[in-house]
Amino acid sequence: xxxxxxxxxxxxxxxxxxxxxxxxxxxxxxxxxxxxxxxxxxxxxxxxxxxxxxxxxxxxxxxxxxxxxxxxxxxxxxxxxxxxxxxxxxxxxxxxxxxxxxxxxxxxxxxxxxxxxxxxxxxxxxxxxxxxxxxxxxxxxxxxxxxxxxxxxxxxxxxxxxxxxxxxxxxxxxxxxxxxxxxxxxxxxxxxxxxxxxxxxxxxxxxxxxxxxxxxxxxxxxxxxxxxxxxxxxxxxxxxxxxxxxxxxxxxxxxxxxxxxxxxxxxxxxxxxxxxxxxxxxxxxxxxxxxxxxxxxxxxxxx
Numbered sequence: 001x002x003x004x005x006x007x008x009x010x011x012x013x014x015x016x017x018x019x020x021x022x023x024x025x026x027x028x029x030x031x032x033x034x035x036x037x038x039x040x041x042x043x044x045x046x047x048x049x050x051x052x053x054x055x056x057x058x059x060x061x062x063x064x065x066x067x068x069x070x071x072x073x074x075x076x077x078x079x080x081x082x083x084x085x086x087x088x089x090x091x092x093x094x095x096x097x098x099x100x101x102x103x104x105x106x107x108x109x110x111x112x113x114x115x116x117x118x119x120x121x122x123x124x125x126x127x128x129x130x131x132x133x134x135x136x137x138x139x140x141x142x143x144x145x146x147x148x149x150x151x152x153x154x155x156x157x158x159x160x161x162x163x164x165x166x167x168x169x170x171x172x173x174x175x176x177x178x179x180x181x182x183x184x185x186x187x188x189x190x191x192x193x194x195x196x197x198x199x200x201x202x203x204x205x206x207x208x209x210x211x212x213x214x215x216x217x218x219x220x221x222x223x224x225x226x227x228x229x230x231x232x233x234x235x236x237x238x239x240x241x242x243x244x245x246x247x248x249x250x251x252x253x254x255x256x257x258x259x260x261x262x263x264x265x266x267x268x269x270x271x272x273x274x275x276x277x278x279x280x281x282x283x284x285x286x287x288x289x290x291x292x293x294x295x296x297x298x299x300x301x302x303x
Contacts, residue, residue, distance in 0.1 A: 067135070074131055077124045084124075087117050126258040130241070133265050140183040140269060144293040147180060147187075147212050147219060148173050154191040158199060165204045169195070172211040180219050180290040182270045187290070190266055190274075193259040194223040194286045201227030201284070217292050218272070224285040230278035238276055239264040263288075 091114045093099070095107065102110070132138035151171060155162075162169060180187070198208045206226040213220055230238065237243045241261040267274040271291045278284035 074128070077128045077131075080120075080124055084117050084121055088114060088121075091117070123258065126262050129262055130258065130265070133262075133269070138269075140186060142181060142183055142270070144179040145182045145184045145187050145290075147177055147221065150184065150187045150191055151210060151212075153188050154195055157192055158195055161196075162199055165199060165202070165206075167199060167202055167204070167206050167208060169208045169210065172209065174213065177212055178214050178219060179293040181293040182272075182290050183266075186266045186270065190263045190288060191221070191223075193263045194288070197260070197286070198223050198225035198227065198284075201225060203227070214292065215289065218289045219292055220287060220289050222285055222287045224283065226283045229280040229282050230276065230284050231280050235276060235278060239274070 091110050094102065095110050129138060151173060155169060155171075195208070195210065202208055202225045208226070209222075209224045211222045211224075234243075239260050241258060243261075264274045267288055267290070273289045274287070276284055276286045
């Protein structure tokens, strides 16, 4: 079954009832009462088999539905990638003037097209990753990862949108910070998500801080913004797929809010934790912990 805990609890309750009936049947009672107890025991035994069989059928139906959903997502993302790549390619060719000179308004239209296609491409990539995780098909390439290098790569990819909002990002990454045992590309993906989120919700001219420090056998990374903050109610659902706060300032921003859910699942797969601390109106701090890299032999044994 897909839920061993529920199966164990169900079987435990049924066993308790059967044991009570058997104990009662061993007591000195009239034959008529004993016959009724034996009948109740037999009926309960049959009922327990029906319940467990029903749970197994339900679990099987859920598994099949999940598999069909994952197959559908895989098919859709595959079919959409080619036309989206074509749209981006032709947009770039037009911007380069290969079809003739363009005025400023036309260039702005092309920029809007490309930006929206890139958003759709990112959504498809996130959906594909989540589908692969659900289907057990996402594989990690674990190894030693230097957090400083990962932060630098993530910041470089976000440099343009940071400049557009005239924000300042300060890094506090101490010398001698130990490497983590993780997938390097996924670490960059997670850091990019958290930094992009901070940039998105921090007003123009605001400041964002990223820190990292060793803690026991882990490395802790914090991204603090000067944004709108998150209510306690929303914090409880923050890493749920497709969750978006009803706050107007959040609704103004584009996005499907899949990245936080995907980041949380990737962190968990790499043996870490993720969370957020926030007060409405006072910004937010997202944090991630990842296991420190040990010697290759010890790391493999721990895994």
